Amino acid sequence: MTATTDRESRSVDGSFRDPAGFVFESAGRLYRQINRIFAADFDAFVGGGLYQHLVRDQLLIPHTERALGDVVSPAPALAHRIVEPERVGFVSYPYEWCFSQLKDAALATLAIQTIALEHDFSLRDASAFNIQFHRGCATLIDTLSFERYREGEPWVAYRQFCQHFLAPLALAARVDPRLPLLSRPFIDGVPLEIASRALPVSTRWSPSLLIHIHLHARSQRRFAGASMVKKRRVGRTALRGLIDSLTGAVKGLKWEPAGTEWGDYYADTNYSDAARGKKVEAVREFIVRVAPSTVWDLGANTGEFSRIAAERGIATVAFDVDPAAVEKNYRLVRERKETHILPLLMDLTNPSPALGWDHRERASLADRAPADLVLALALIHHLAISNNVPLERVARFFSRLGRALVIEFVPKSDSQVQRLFATRTDVFPHYHRAGFEAAFAPYFDTVDVRLVEGSERTLYLLRRRGESSA
Amino acid sequence: MSRFWVLAPVAVVTVLLIPLDAHAYLDPGTGSYVLQMIIAGLLGAAFAIKMSWFRIRRFITGLFSRNDRND
Numbered sequence: 057m058t059a060t061t062d063r064e065s066r067s068v069d070g071s072f073r074d075p076a077g078f079v080f081e082s083a084g085r086l087y088r089q090i091n092r093i094f095a096a097d098f099d100a101f102v103g104g105g106l107y108q109h110l111v112r113d114q115l116l117i118p119h120t121e122r123a124l125g126d127v128v129s130p131a132p133a134l135a136h137r138i139v140e141p142e143r144v145g146f147v148s149y150p151y152e153w154c155f156s157q158l159k160d161a162a163l164a165t166l167a168i169q170t171i172a173l174e175h176d177f178s179l180r181d182a183s184a185f186n187i188q189f190h191r192g193c194a195t196l197i198d199t200l201s202f203e204r205y206r207e208g209e210p211w212v213a214y215r216q217f218c219q220h221f222l223a224p225l226a227l228a229a230r231v232d233p234r235l236p237l238l239s240r241p242f243i244d245g246v247p248l249e250i251a252s253r254a255l256p257v258s259t260r261w262s263p264s265l266l267i268h269i270h271l272h273a274r275s276q277r278r279f280a281g282a283s284m285v286k287k288r289r290v291g292r293t294a295l296r297g298l299i300d301s302l303t304g305a306v307k308g309l310k311w312e313p314a315g316t317e318w319g320d321y322y323a324d325t326n327y328s329d330a331a332r333g334k335k336v337e338a339v340r341e342f343i344v345r346v347a348p349s350t351v352w353d354l355g356a357n358t359g360e361f362s363r364i365a366a367e368r369g370i371a372t373v374a375f376d377v378d379p380a381a382v383e384k385n386y387r388l389v390r391e392r393k394e395t396h397i398l399p400l401l402m403d404l405t406n407p408s409p410a411l412g413w414d415h416r417e418r419a420s421l422a423d424r425a426p427a428d429l430v431l432a433l434a435l436i437h438h439l440a441i442s443n444n445v446p447l448e449r450v451a452r453f454f455s456r457l458g459r460a461l462v463i464e465f466v467p468k469s470d471s472q473v474q475r476l477f478a479t480r481t482d483v484f485p486h487y488h489r490a491g492f493e494a495a496f497a498p499y500f501d502t503v504d505v506r507l508v509e510g511s512e513r514t515l516y517l518l519r520r521r522g523e524s525s526a
Numbered sequence: 527m528s529r530f531w532v533l534a535p536v537a538v539v540t541v542l543l544i545p546l547d548a549h550a551y552l553d554p555g556t557g558s559y560v561l562q563m564i565i566a567g568l569l570g571a572a573f574a575i576k577m578s579w580f581r582i583r584r585f586i587t588g589l590f591s592r593n594d595r596n597d
Contacts, residue, residue, distance in 0.1 A: 297573030
C-alpha cells in the first residue's frame with residue numbers, strides 16, 4: 057500500500073482477483089489499468105454517463121485518464137486504458153469502521169446499484185473493501201465494479217452484500233456493536249450461517265432479516281452441494297425490489313451509543329477548565345511547529361484534539377478502541393460535514409494485522425504508517441499499566457507509526473492512574489517521568505517539554521531519531 | 527408488514543415447486559442465486575405496489591396542493 061519512490065511500477069497487492077484490471081503504483085503515483093478483456097463494459101460505463109452520474113453524487117472516486125504511453129504498466133500487453141484515480145488519504149477497512157460508517161457504506165453501495173440499474177449496468181461485486189471514506193463520504197473506489205446489465209439475471213453480488221454489510225450490521229444492532237469485527241477473520245464477510253445462529257429469534261419476525269439472513273443462510277446450506285439448478289428469470293422490477301428491500305433492511309438497523317467508556321473522561325480528570333485550555337493551547341502550538349500533512353490521533357475518544365489538526369486542513373485519523381466513541385465522533389463528522397477527519401476503531405494493544413493472501417491483501421496499521429505526527433494524549437497509562445507494555449516497547453511501536461510524536465505523560469499520582477491500581481498491585485517501578493524519558497530516548501529526540509499548568513501531567517514534543525527537524 | 531404476510535405463503539409454495547434439474551451451472555453462490563429467484567416475485571410485487579402507492583399519493587397530494595393554491 058505504500059508508494060514506491062523509484063521508477064519501477066508494481067501492482068498493488070489487494071487487487072489481483074479481477075481479470076478486468078488491476079491497481080498499480082508507478083513513480084509514487086497510483087493508477088488503475090483496464091484490461092482489453094473488459095474494454096466494452098468500461099467504455100460504455102464512462103461513455104454512457106454512469107461514471108459522471110456517480111462522481112457527481114460523490115459515490116465514486118473520480119479519475120483522470122492517462123495516455124498508455126505515459127505510464128509504465130506492469131502488464132502493458134493487457135492494457136486497454138490507464139486511469140489515475142484521486143488518491144484516498146487513508147485506506148481503512150470495514151473492521152475499523154463504527155456502526156454508522158458500515159451502514160453508510162452499505163447504503164452507498166445500494167444507491168450505486170440503483171443508479172447503475174437506471175443506466176442499464178449492475179454492480180458485479182459488493183465488497184465492503186471497495187468502499188473508502190473520501191473527504192468524509194463513503195465512496196466506491198473500484199471503477200471496474202460495473203458490468204452491463206443482462207435482462208433476467210439475478211444480482212451476482214447479492215451474497216457478498218449480505219455477508220459484507222447486512223450480517224455485520226444486524227449483529228451490531230441486535231447482538232453487540234463489536235461483532236462487525238468478525239469481518240477481520242472472515243475476509244469475504246460474515247458467513248450467513250454464523251449470523252443466522254447468533255441473531256436472536258426475534259429477528260425472524262423482521263421480514264427483511266428473515267429473507268436476507270435466515271432464509272438466505274438456509275438456502276446456502278440447502279444448495280451447498282448442488283452443482284446444477286434450473287435458472288429462472290429475475291426481472292428488472294424484482295431486482296429493484298431486492299435492492300429496495302435490502303435498503304429497508306439496512307435503514308431499519310439502528311444502534312445508539314449509550315455513553316462511552318471514556319465518555320465522562322473530560323468531566324472526571326485531573327484537569328480544571330484552565331488546565332484543559334493550557335493543554336489545548338500546547339497541543340495546537342506543537343502541531344503548528346511540526347506542520348504535518350498527516351496526523352494520527354491515538355486514543356482520540358470523540359476527536360476533540362484530532363479537530364485541532366483537522367480544522368487546520370491536516371488529514372487526520374482519529375483512532376479509538378471504544379465503538380461508542382468512534383460512533384459519536386463519526387456522527388459529528390457527518391453533522392458538520394467535516395472532510396479532514398476520519399474516525400476509526402482500533403485496539404492499539406492488538407492493532408489491525410496484515411491479512412489475506414500472502415499477508416498482502418489488507419495492510420496492517422504499521423504498513424500504513426508513518427504519519428507525519430502522532431498524538432498520544434492521556435494514553436500512555438492505558439498501554440503501560442492496563443496492558444503491561446514496558447515503556448521502551450511503547451516507544452518502539454510509536455517510532456514505527458510517526459515521524460514526530462506529541463505524547464502526554466500521566467504520572468502515578470494522577471487519579472486516572474490511581475484508578476487503574478484500585479484492583480491490582482503496582483509492579484511498575486520504572487513508571488515515572490525519568491523512566492519515561494529514558495525509555496523514549498533511544499527512539500526519539502526531545503524537541504520540547506511542557507508541564508501542563510494546573511495538573512501533574514507533562515506534554516512532550518518528540519522527533520523520531522534520524523528525521524530532519526521541522 | 528401486512529403485505530409481506532399476504533405474499534409470504536405464495537413464496538413458500540414457490541419454494542416447494544422449484545424443480546432442481548440440470549440446466550445451468552452456478553458457482554458456490556448457488557444458494558444465494560436460488561433464493562433470489564424464489565423471492566423475485568415477492569419482492570418485485572411488493573416494489574410495484576409500493577411504487578404505485580407513491581404515485582397515487584403524489585397524485586392526491588398534488589390535487590390538494592393545487593386546490594390550496596386556487597383557494
